Structures are given as C-alpha cells and as structure tokens.
Amino acid sequence: MLAEANKLGRITLAGAGPGDPDLLTLKALRAIQSAEVILHDALVSPAILALAPPEAERIFVGKKGHGPSIRQTDINALLVQHARAGRHVLRLKGGDPLIFGRAGEEIAAAKAAGITVEIIPGVTSAQAAGAALSVSLTHRDFARRLQFVTGHDRTGALPQDFDWQALADPVATTVVYMAKSSFAPLAAMLRGKGLADDTPAVAVMDVSLPSQLVLHGTLADLPQRLREANLPGPVLVLIGRAIKS
Ligand SMILES: C[S@@+](CC[C@H](N)C(=O)[O-])C[C@H]1O[C@@H](n2cnc3c(N)ncnc32)[C@H](O)[C@@H]1O
Structure with a gap:
C-alpha cells in the first residue's frame, strides 16, 4: 500500500493571474519551474508558459475559438492519469483557480483517486x-x-x-x-x-x-x-x- 502511494505523483492547481507574468506569485512560479506536465487553459499567457522547463510536457485543455472545448471529465482523467504515472502535474488556470475555474471538480477527481492536491491562489x-x-x-x-x-x-x-x-x-x-x-x-x-x-x-x-x-x-x-x-x-x-x- 505504502509502496503504491510512493509511486503516485501529485497535482498542483495554480492560478497564473490575469496574464502579466509579473503578477504570478512566487509559489506559482516555483510550481511552473518544477512541473513535469502542465495542463493549461487559453487564458494562461504564452509569456507564462515560457517560464516552464523546455522538457515539461504542455497540454492545452482550453477552448479553441468557437470550437467545442475538451470535456471536464476528460481533463479530470488526464490529471489523474499523469499523476498516477508518478509525475508532478500542474493544472494552470488563468486568474485564481478557485474563481469560476471548475476547480471543485478537479479537486474531487484527484481526491477520489487518492492523489494529493496543492492549491496555489492567483490574482483574479x-x-x-x-x-x-x-x-x-x-x-x-x-x-x-x-x-x-x-x-x-x-x-x-x-x-x-x-x-x-x-x-x-x-x-x-x-x-x-x-x-x-x-x-x-x-x-x-x-x-x-x-x-x-x-x-x-x-x-x-x-x-x-x-x-x-x-x-x-x-x-x-x-x-x-x-x-x-x-x-x-x-x-x-x-x-x-x-x-x-
Ligand atoms: C472561466 S473565467 C476564469 C476566471 C479566472 N479564474 C480569474 O480568476 O480571473 C474566464 C473569464 O474571466 C475573465 N478574465 C480572465 N482573465 C481576464 C483578463 N486578462 N482580462 C479580462 N478578463 C479576464 C473574463 O471575464 C473571462 O471570460
């Protein structure tokens, strides 16, 4: 049981602020710099994504133009799948993750899978x-x-x-x-x-x-x-x- 828990990765749910990289918190910046997989929305600016290590896998899970957005259940599944593979998964959202960000569903999915979630607030x-x-x-x-x-x-x-x-x-x-x-x-x-x-x-x-x-x-x-x-x-x-x- 313990060995299995040790193999699990973790999820960080962080706010990227409104767009200007200078409005990131230091804690969000550290999470970006240490993430192995980043699932991000359209509202996360390119200048902020550029702060991640080149080897970090970036997965866009936002809405493209007027096209359909990826389903929330699929985002939840991706978060859990990458954390189960032992990675540090960063879910990066525009603004503050707990304000109109569907964070509740992602937190619930991680908890149901027994994965630790850390929340880093952002400037809304x-x-x-x-x-x-x-x-x-x-x-x-x-x-x-x-x-x-x-x-x-x-x-x-x-x-x-x-x-x-x-x-x-x-x-x-x-x-x-x-x-x-x-x-x-x-x-x-x-x-x-x-x-x-x-x-x-x-x-x-x-x-x-x-x-x-x-x-x-x-x-x-x-x-x-x-x-x-x-x-x-x-x-x-x-x-x-x-x-x-
Ligand atoms: C899904 S909500 C996410 C809100 C985000 N979690 C926050 O705390 O700002 C998306 C809406 O937030 C607002 N928003 C987010 N970033 C913005 C920005 N840089 N400028 C203006 N509005 C913004 C817009 O109303 C946009 O339609």
Missing part, C-alpha cells in the same frame, strides 16, 4: 481590473460589498437563478466574469430592478496585458458600446459607483 482578473482602473472596488463612500458573478451558466446562457434584487444593489460593486455575450440582458435586468441608468459600467479586455483595452460607459449605454467594439479577448465588466471614484 477582477483585482487586476481594479488596479488597471486605479479604483478601489470597495471605496467606502460608494460600496458596501463586492460581488463576483458569472455571465454564463453551464449552457453558456445568462443564469436565471440570480437574486436579481440583490444584484441591483446601488451600494455594491459588481464584477461580471464571462460578460461579453450576456452583459446586455444582465444590464436590462438590473435596470428593470431599479439600478439607475447612469450607474458607471466599465468593460476591460485582456487586463494586465499589452493588449489591454478599457471601454467606459454606463449601465444604459455600455451594452451597445460592447456590441460595437466586438472585442476579441476575455472581458470583465465592472458596475457600480466605486469604479468612477
């Missing part, structure tokens, strides 16, 4: 967006809470089971992840629940990267600006009085 894109905009997301004059929400449910549509009234809180800062296609219906719902049309709203693409782009607007006009801009990269939308502070 919402934090980097606050820095890029030079605003305090919890400015005490304007925000009583900070809420991270997803624009996608499992089917890719805007979730319908939000507490909409709570989301429309005028003293909250709301950060919408995966906001590109769902921000228009989300903004319409918030306005319908009484959030003022002139509430500041900002879209940020590729935060922390040289291609970073910021679109300023309001809850009323940002949906159209976003549609017209047709941004090619990942986009977050931040809503609330604090982001104009």
Whole structure:
C-alpha cells in the first residue's frame, strides 16, 4: 500500500493571474519551474508558459475559438492519469483557480483517486481590473460589498437563478466574469430592478496585458458600446459607483 502511494505523483492547481507574468506569485512560479506536465487553459499567457522547463510536457485543455472545448471529465482523467504515472502535474488556470475555474471538480477527481492536491491562489482578473482602473472596488463612500458573478451558466446562457434584487444593489460593486455575450440582458435586468441608468459600467479586455483595452460607459449605454467594439479577448465588466471614484 505504502509502496503504491510512493509511486503516485501529485497535482498542483495554480492560478497564473490575469496574464502579466509579473503578477504570478512566487509559489506559482516555483510550481511552473518544477512541473513535469502542465495542463493549461487559453487564458494562461504564452509569456507564462515560457517560464516552464523546455522538457515539461504542455497540454492545452482550453477552448479553441468557437470550437467545442475538451470535456471536464476528460481533463479530470488526464490529471489523474499523469499523476498516477508518478509525475508532478500542474493544472494552470488563468486568474485564481478557485474563481469560476471548475476547480471543485478537479479537486474531487484527484481526491477520489487518492492523489494529493496543492492549491496555489492567483490574482483574479477582477483585482487586476481594479488596479488597471486605479479604483478601489470597495471605496467606502460608494460600496458596501463586492460581488463576483458569472455571465454564463453551464449552457453558456445568462443564469436565471440570480437574486436579481440583490444584484441591483446601488451600494455594491459588481464584477461580471464571462460578460461579453450576456452583459446586455444582465444590464436590462438590473435596470428593470431599479439600478439607475447612469450607474458607471466599465468593460476591460485582456487586463494586465499589452493588449489591454478599457471601454467606459454606463449601465444604459455600455451594452451597445460592447456590441460595437466586438472585442476579441476575455472581458470583465465592472458596475457600480466605486469604479468612477
Ligand atoms: C472561466 S473565467 C476564469 C476566471 C479566472 N479564474 C480569474 O480568476 O480571473 C474566464 C473569464 O474571466 C475573465 N478574465 C480572465 N482573465 C481576464 C483578463 N486578462 N482580462 C479580462 N478578463 C479576464 C473574463 O471575464 C473571462 O471570460
């Protein structure tokens, strides 16, 4: 039993931050430098992957363009298969691995296989967006809470089971992840629940990267600006009085 456990490798689940390699934690950098196999998403920038040893096997498990993404169960199986072969497997995700990253399913699969998992947090894109905009997301004059929400449910549509009234809180800062296609219906719902049309709203693409782009607007006009801009990269939308502070 002990001999078998010794043969097992291990899994590290790490956040690569929003893209700028300087925003990696030292611990994530050390994990990248010692990994034998790296399973990475599309949001992990090439500059970060370049920090891995040349001999480390890199496996892309993200979504390619509009094509189908690899199934989560297949990613879980790959993690377990490589760790069972005695390797140090690094699952590298954009931002923080525990925020909208399906980490729960990977942790459960590793535990079920008896494999040790270490988690290394990362700078989530919402934090980097606050820095890029030079605003305090919890400015005490304007925000009583900070809420991270997803624009996608499992089917890719805007979730319908939000507490909409709570989301429309005028003293909250709301950060919408995966906001590109769902921000228009989300903004319409918030306005319908009484959030003022002139509430500041900002879209940020590729935060922390040289291609970073910021679109300023309001809850009323940002949906159209976003549609017209047709941004090619990942986009977050931040809503609330604090982001104009
Ligand atoms: C599956 S979620 C992963 C979130 C990630 N775990 C994090 O903590 O930032 C993907 C979404 O995160 C946001 N995102 C991640 N990196 C980003 C970046 N560099 N710039 C803008 N948005 C980003 C976008 O909303 C994107 O659609």
